[in-house]
Amino acid sequence: MQINITDTIVAPATTIATQAIALIRISGDDALKIFNRISPKNVPHKKGIYVRKIYDQQNLVDEVVVNAYFAPESFTGENVVEIACHGGVLNTNRIIKLILNNGARMALKGEFSQRSFLNNKINLIQAEGINDLIHASNDLALKIGVDNMSGSHNKAILSLKNDVMDIISRIQVLIDYPEYDDIEGSSNQELIEALEKVNHKVTNLLIRSQMASKSIEGIKTAIVGKTNVGKSSLLNALINEDKAIVTDIHGTTRDVVEGQINLNGVTINLIDTAGIRETKDVVELIGIQKSKDYINQAEFVFFVVNAKQMDDLENVQIFKLLENKNHILIINKADELSDVEQKELLIKYPEAVFTSALNDDIGGLINKIKTKYDSDQLLQSNELILININQINLIEQIKTKLETALNNINNYLPVDIINVDLYDVWGLLGELTGEQMEDEILDNIFRKYCLGK
Numbered sequence: 001m002q003i004n005i006t007d008t009i010v011a012p013a014t015t016i017a018t019q020a021i022a023l024i025r026i027s028g029d030d031a032l033k034i035f036n037r038i039s040p041k042n043v044p045h046k047k048g049i050y051v052r053k054i055y056d057q058q059n060l061v062d063e064v065v066v067n068a069y070f071a072p073e074s075f076t077g078e079n080v081v082e083i084a085c086h087g088g089v090l091n092t093n094r095i096i097k098l099i100l101n102n103g104a105r106m107a108l109k110g111e112f113s114q115r116s117f118l119n120n121k122i123n124l125i126q127a128e129g130i131n132d133l134i135h136a137s138n139d140l141a142l143k144i145g146v147d148n149m150s151g152s153h154n155k156a157i158l159s160l161k162n163d164v165m166d167i168i169s170r171i172q173v174l175i176d177y178p179e180y181d182d183i184e185g186s187s188n189q190e191l192i193e194a195l196e197k198v199n200h201k202v203t204n205l206l207i208r209s210q211m212a213s214k215s216i217e218g219i220k221t222a223i224v225g226k227t228n229v230g231k232s233s234l235l236n237a238l239i240n241e242d243k244a245i246v247t248d249i250h251g252t253t254r255d256v257v258e259g260q261i262n263l264n265g266v267t268i269n270l271i272d273t274a275g276i277r278e279t280k281d282v283v284e285l286i287g288i289q290k291s292k293d294y295i296n297q298a299e300f301v302f303f304v305v306n307a308k309q310m311d312d313l314e315n316v317q318i319f320k321l322l323e324n325k326n327h328i329l330i331i332n333k334a335d336e337l338s339d340v341e342q343k344e345l346l347i348k349y350p351e352a353v354f355t356s357a358l359n360d361d362i363g364g365l366i367n368k369i370k371t372k373y374d375s376d377q378l379l380q381s382n383e384l385i386l387i388n389i390n391q392i393n394l395i396e397q398i399k400t401k402l403e404t405a406l407n408n409i410n411n412y413l414p415v416d417i418i419n420v421d422l423y424d425v426w427g428l429l430g431e432l433t434g435e436q437m438e439d440e441i442l443d444n445i446f447r448k449y450c451l452g453k
């Protein structure tokens with residue numbers, strides 16, 4: 001759909017709900033004019049905060065606080081009027097309707113950010129940063145959102161672009177003056193070194209970004225083990241909620257139950273599964289098969305056992321399935337074990353952690369998860385990290401192109417061929433900041449934002 005970016009738009013910036021205050025934003029050339037149509041005492045063309053009464057014909061609607069900004073000094077770069085009104089559902093809707101009737105149109109999702117981008121107030125990395133910040137589900141996502149929103153990493157992309165352009169120009173000299181073979185900085189070796197430097201930076205950006213995106217999106221973690229060992233109790237203790245049914249009857253969990261925990265920068269998506277045992281019960285058998293499938297699909301497995309049944313056939317089977325899997329061996333019901341028993345078990349299973357789901361004693365497990373998925377480095381990183389699929393996809397493409405260029409130059413292919421790939425790299429870097437992106441793709445990116453953002 002082609003959107004008209006010259007329209008004056010309106011949208012609620014807060015959810016429409018029963019609340020003290022709601023915020024309504026108007027942006028566009030006519031923002032002030034439209035507001036003044038519903039406020040007999042006009043707001044002057046001067047940046048500031050004003051208290052005004054809104055009227056629908058002769059009827060008082062609300063008393064509001066208005067923040068007026070004027071182009072280009074606003075978030076969108078346009079005239080903006082922000083109305084803080086009283087926050088009831090009916091009231092907010094009524095004011096929005098009034099504004100619509102007086103010449104504005106309803107904003108599309110993310111249209112304020114899109115205008116800000118189109119008016120060069122922010123680039124695409126900053127716009128995505130704002131969106132990441134709003135949707136952040138853990139500390140890492142929040143940090144990356146704030147960093148990217150602030151534009152503190154714009155330099156990183158700029159410097160990459162400069163590096164690439166520098167190599168392109170050096171090659172261009174070779175193309176333009178083929179008769180010289182000793183142009184400074186343009187020997188094969190020098191070009192390879194320069195390209196490797198860029199490739200190194202891009203590779204690190206990709207590694208950081210993939211790690212961060214995985215930690216934020218969540219690590220698919222299955223809780224498996226024999227029946228009645230306390231898997232569901234452990235899930236409940238971890239998520240701090242009685243979500244899964246717990247009984248002392250073997251085979252209580254028949255279908256999977258899911259939960260999520262956020263530890264600093266890591267999100268763990270938990271799946272509690274049916275306990276594994278010999279059974280003739282058809283429903284339970286399906287559940288058990290599912291549990292085995294979950295072990296295969298999961299990226300991380302919590303294998304729960306009870307001390308006295310470590311060597312049972314089912315456990316031996318599960319140990320086999322877990323051979324090449326990232327997992328934690330959890331000996332639950334530790335409250336039933338003496339210190340001596342625990343020490344003996346640790347000698348035999350040094351990698352095990354003890355928990356008592358019954359007593360919410362799960363500190364050891366939490367620490368173990370944190371050592372397996374250490375996001376501290378990312379949390380403290382001062383470097384650019386990108387976490388959206390589109391962004392990571394672009395970095396992967398950039399890396400592939402750089403590697404093709406490196407390969408070609410190492411194989412002494414004609415330099416003009418190498419420049420073809422480098423121009424692509426240049427273009428892809430531009431897509432990251434949104435400079436070289438088609439309108440339709442941009443529209444799609446902004447439509448995933450919130451209404452009013």
Ligand SMILES: Nc1nc2c(ncn2[C@@H]2O[C@H](COP(=O)(O)OP(=O)(O)OP(=O)(O)O)[C@@H](O)[C@H]2O)c(=O)[nH]1
Pocket residue numbers: 226227228229230231232233234245246247248249250251252253254273274275276332333334335336355356357358359
């Ligand atoms: N003493 C003790 N009992 C526990 C502990 N954790 C769980 N239990 C008890 O063990 C029994 C089984 O717990 P569940 O969490 O349902 O076990 P499960 O592994 O999910 O069992 P299935 O769903 O049948 O596979 C319940 O009676 C729990 O209260 C623990 O740490 N200590």
Ligand SMILES: [Mg+2]
Pocket residue numbers: 231232233244245252253272273274275
């Ligand atoms: Mg269970």
